Structure formats: structure tokens, C-alpha cells
Amino acid sequence: xxxxxxxxxxxxxxxxxxxxxxxxxxxxxxxxxxxxxxxxxxxxxxxxxxxxxxxxxxxxxxxxxxxxxxxxxxxxxxxxxxxxxxxxxxxxxxxxxxxxxxxxxxxxxxxxxxxxxxxxxxxxxxxxxxxxxxxxxxxxxxxxxxxxxxxxxxxxxxxxxxxxxxxxxxxxxxxxxxxxxxxxxxxxxxxxxxxxxxxxxxxxxxxxxxxxxxxxxxxxxxxxxxxxxxxxxxxxxxxxxxxxxxxxxxxxxxxxxxxxxxxxxxxxxxxxxxxxxxxxxxxxxxxxxxxxxxxxxxxxxxxxxxxxxxxxxxxxxxxxxxxxxxxxx
Numbered sequence: 453x454x455x456x457x458x459x460x461x462x463x464x465x466x467x468x469x470x471x472x473x474x475x476x477x478x479x480x481x482x483x484x485x486x487x488x489x490x491x492x493x494x495x496x497x498x499x500x501x502x503x504x505x506x507x508x509x510x511x512x513x514x515x516x517x518x519x520x521x522x523x524x525x526x527x528x529x530x531x532x533x534x535x536x537x538x539x540x541x542x543x544x545x546x547x548x549x550x551x552x553x554x555x556x557x558x559x560x561x562x563x564x565x566x567x568x569x570x571x572x573x574x575x576x577x578x579x580x581x582x583x584x585x586x587x588x589x590x591x592x593x594x595x596x597x598x599x600x601x602x603x604x605x606x607x608x609x610x611x612x613x614x615x616x617x618x619x620x621x622x623x624x625x626x627x628x629x630x631x632x633x634x635x636x637x638x639x640x641x642x643x644x645x646x647x648x649x650x651x652x653x654x655x656x657x658x659x660x661x662x663x664x665x666x667x668x669x670x671x672x673x674x675x676x677x678x679x680x681x682x683x684x685x686x687x688x689x690x691x692x693x694x695x696x697x698x699x700x701x702x703x704x705x706x707x708x709x710x711x712x713x714x715x716x717x718x719x720x721x722x723x724x725x726x727x728x729x730x731x732x733x734x735x736x737x738x739x740x741x742x743x744x745x746x747x748x749x750x751x752x753x754x755x756x757x758x759x760x761x762x763x764x765x766x767x768x769x770x771x772x773x774x775x776x777x778x779x780x781x
Contacts, residue, residue: 476508477702479694483536484520484642487513489666490724491595491686494717495536498594498688501709506702509534519641527689528587534691536594539570539684540623546582547765551772552684553624554757556750558780561683563596563721569779570685571714578768589695592710593685594717597660598725599732601681603673604656605649607738611677611746620645620657625757626682630658632753642667649673658682661728670735677740679750688713 481499485492492513499509512518518526523535524542539552552570561569569575570593583590602619615634621627627637638654642663648654649672656673658681664670688710695703742750762773 477506477698479507479509479533480512480517481509481534481536482512482515482517482523482526482532484515484518484523485513485536485662486666489662490721490728491536491662494595494686494713497716498536498709498713501712502706504705506705515641515643521639521641524586524588524689527691530691530693532691533694534591535689537687537689538597538622539593539687540626540682542687542689543624545586545588546579548579548582548768548772549687550624550761550765551769551776553622553626553682554754554761554776555625555629555681556754557680557683560780563598563683563725564718565779566596566683566685567593567714567718569776572775572779574775575772578772582768583689584692587692589690589692591688591690591706592714594688594710594713595686596721597662597682597684597686598721599661599680599729600658600683601677601679602656602658603664603669603677603736604675604740605652605673606655607675608740610743611740611749617655618653620648620654620659622658622682622684624682624684625761626658629681629753629757645669646672661725661732665728665731665735670732670737674736675738675740676732676736677742679742 479502481495483492483495485495487496495513496511499511502509512532518532518535520538521541523537524545526532527535539549542549543553576590576592580590608614611633614630617635618638619630619635620640621630621637630637640648642659645657645659645663646667646669649657649669657669659669698706758773762770
């Protein structure tokens, strides 16, 4: 005969087993963009695509869980399960990500073409293996940084006048190219840019049109270069141990959500890019155009770092350069 207490324990055990079978996998998704920023909207779109009977995605925007520059290591440690990360922030851990930081990219490298290159199976295969050595799963690239240039507190007449200025870098080859031009590189998060410009901590920042518009930087950095200094994608990363614990159907659901997010981003970013460009054009007071000798200088710097990348990082780097060259035609 089963006593009341035994019946209660059996019911409780059955309830617990039922809960364990149907419990959702909780995924913490972090990023450092405001929710109204297109990149923040992209992260939310991915979360919405992934939320299901199997997953419960908790989104932490605006560095509320992890700062942007710490996103890679936080993902590797499992502090966050998924992170939408600016590619330049990963170069310290995955050296081949420097391919996305070659300075002054070709004008033919549009946002849509950059996403095609970044998600080329050859590129994902090479980079994915490198990411996994750091316990990070590269899910794909979901955004372009769009126009990313130098915004300055005071105008200059030539790129050579970078000399002596303190400028926020964004990692990869953007930092040494600033040093080649005589500038000092300052590291800071996106959220710190306004205050640092306002207080004179820096003379300029490398940042995106999106950040310029959404952070109100026009009041403290009214001058801008006419040419993009870098155009880098945003990687969607996942803790590798978390990924490996998912069953095949769950992994497939993540892959599908990534594919849908890439497609959504590609379909909508051109319009967003045009909108942001109009805002930046209306808000910035001075446009710094390149003269002939400026063009010659930046072309030489582009060639310098393309060759340095290929010669420093081996056969995989050489293959990435070959693929990039295909997309630059």
C-alpha cells in the first residue's frame, strides 16, 4: 500500500521528469548596440527567429551583460551564450579576422558584397576552425558595419594632418595604419565616444554612420572623412560547449535562424545605410576630401597591409586574400 507521502513523492518525481523533458534551453544573447540601432534590431530579429518551444532567448542590449570589446572572451568563457560582435574586436583571438580590417577598402566593396564575402563557405570554413580553438562557434556574419570612417572634433585639410592626433581605433589593421599616419591610438567602447570627444580625451574616432547618428556625435565631432577607412562585418558567435550540448534538431534550428537573419539583414540594410548616410550628411558640418597625394598614400597603405596579412598568417591567409580579390573585381 502506497502512503500519501509516497504518492506525493511519485507525483513530484513525475512532474520533475516532465519539466526536464519539456524545459526550454535558455540562451543569453548579448550585444552592445542600442535597441533602436539596426544592428540591435538584427540581434532581436535573430532572437525572435530562435524563440520557440525549444529555446528561450534572453537579449541583453547596450553592453548590459558584456562590453563589446569583451564579447569574444565572454562567449568563450560562457558568460554569454551568443554575442553579436564587431569583427575587429575578434582579431586579438582570431588573427585571420584581420582580413576584414584591411584599411581603406575598395569602393566596390559594398555592404551586400561584404556580407557575401564574409559568408562565403570557403571563408566560413577557414575562420570557423580558428574560432573553435578558442571554444567559440562562428555561426555566421549577420551585419555590415556600413560606412565606417574617422569623425573629428576639428577639420583637417589632408590625411597627413592625422599626425599628433589621438584617435579611437577599432582593432586589426586600423590601429597600425593610424600609427603610420602619425596618430596615437586610443581604445574605448562605443558608449564612451561622446564623452571622450566632448572632454578632449580624443581628437577623433573611427566609428560607423550608425553610431554617429544614434549617439549624437555630430555635436562633438562635426568633421568627417569622405572615404570609409574600414568596412567590417559583425559575427554572430556562440559558446562552443553550449553548441555541442544541443542536439541535432536544435543545432539545425539555430542554423535556420542564422540563415533567416542574414537574409533579413541583407534585404534591409541598403535602405538603412541610405537613411543613415543622409543623417550624417545633414549633421556633419565639414567633409574632408582626399587630394591626389592622399589617394596615393592610402592606396599604398592598403597594399601594405594586404601583403602583410598574406605573408604573416600562412596559407589560409593567402586563400582569404584570393577570395577577397574575387569579390573586389
